[in-house]
């Protein structure tokens with residue numbers, strides 16, 4: 001029996017495992033949405049397509065399964081771009097059905113016509129038109145396979161009139177998702193083992209590519225007395241219950257995370273593509289293991305680059321290396337790690353009743369959030385508070401925009417996660433700037449009945465940028481925000497809100513907010529003068545901040561300099 005292309009596309013998406021489609025309907029996509037309405041796919045009607053793309057990505061990042069966005073030709077599909085970019089970077093398998101003007105008008109600058117292929121090709125694993133009705137199932141299935149196996153975005157472009165064409169849909173195209181194991185060859189393994197045996201101090205630097213290799217890494221660390229540093233994205237998988245963990249490297253990291261790499265004779269990086277070259281140890285030996293050969297040596301000069309999956313390679317390496325007895329390197333880093341943790345704990349104490357430090361809020365959230373909560377943060381300072389102050393325990397999941405670094409992702413990504421896991425507590429840690437960027441989609445929470453918990457770090461500023469400008473010795477410009485009471489805004493949208501301005505009011509409000517059955521927002525006025533302290537303070541940063549101090553005083557803003565010092569250094 002022949003079916004129209006819209007039905008075939010919808011059916012192929014369902015067969016590939018998709019459960020939800022995020023978007024806004026309109027002319028060129030209307031036949032597709034009609035087919036969605038007749039299917040088991042749930043349509044999530046957002047107010048801005050960018051929020052839909054973030055939500056689809058949040059869902060897929062958490063589940064590892066396919067989600068879908070669908071947009072009208074031209075502006076409708078263009079609005080997805082930033083959210084699609086985010087998913088492509090973080091590896092969330094999303095298919096975008098980008099519709100286009102009718103084939104009869106294509107190529108003549110028809111209203112709303114844009115060249116979808118040129119736009120989406122640069123941030124997708126697959127980007128193709130359905131050029132003939134008989135291609136519909138094949139193209140959609142291959143798109144899904146690319147998104148699921150290469151991990152990222154696939155785009156299917158469909159002219160509006162194509163959706164109504166019919167085909168007998170006779171071929172049974174299917175998604176294949178193999179899971180091969182992969183490790184370096186025996187000679188390479190022996191070379192790696194010899195490097196380990198020849199080094200007195202070995203450290204492991206593990207990234208998201210090592211997400212399923214926690215046990216094998218711990219076996220290795222135990223045998224060669226190595227501390228394990230991890231990237232921020234690997235926190236949820238590698239931090240819990242790991243006696244070798246010494247934290248995170250990089251500007252958002254901690255002292256032990258940086259020093260464990262600097263002090264090692266050999267660093268083994270595993271599924272780790274951390275981008276900041278200055279945070280790799282100089283002149284020491286680095287052996288890099290990655291499943292993607294193009295990643296070898298692209299962030300730092302390395303001594304040995306091998307292709308393999310982290311789990312299989314580490315399992316094969318452990319029996320090849322000699323046991324080490326000297327624990328001094330591991331001990332030193334663990335001691336520093338415990339000092340770093342105490343520092344975070346101390347930052348979270350609230351001694352000044354007139355202020356709420358954001359770390360105090362994050363520490364309290366860590367205590368009160370469910371054991372299996374899913375926590376998503378925005379770009380900006382909230383991601384730092386999440387990374388440093390909210391503990392991983394093996395059941396909690398985390399997501400923040402560390403690769404694409406976009407504002408506004410937190411609330412909609414968390415919305416997607418909550419739709420996928422309606423029985424789990426899902427919390428978005430939002431910046432006031434970021435939340436207001438896609439504020440219209442607060443309405444989606446009510447309309448689609450998404451019981452998300454929003455925590456707003458209300459600092460009346462683009463805080464992270466303010467800090468960047470000051471550390472560079474600039475007087476901050478254009479970073480102030482004039483905000484409403486977000487609790488009242490939540491109530492106006494139709495859900496519950498709490499607004500807190502003093503530290504002693506926070507605990508009861510947070511309890512009520514987390515207990516609330518339905519979407520709820522907790523608006524916390526936090527200290528605007530907060531600096532994110534790097535693991536090691538560079539002389540240039542001190543000089544820059546001092547220069548800001550001088551310039552601000554000359555600008556008549558002496559009070560702010562006093563507050564900055566008082567709130568960050570005199571606690």
Ligand SMILES: Cc1ncc(C[n+]2csc(CCOP(=O)(O)OP(=O)(O)O)c2C)c(N)n1
Pocket residue numbers: 378379380381382405406407408430431432433434435457459461462463464465
């Ligand atoms: C879409 C987008 N625009 C601008 C930026 C630059 N930027 C990075 S963080 C930030 C400030 C974020 O402010 P807010 O959400 O209030 O978080 P805060 O740092 O104050 O906690 C800005 C403007 C960005 N990363 N993404």
Ligand SMILES: [Mg+2]
Pocket residue numbers: 380431432433457458459460461462463
């Ligand atoms: Mg802010």
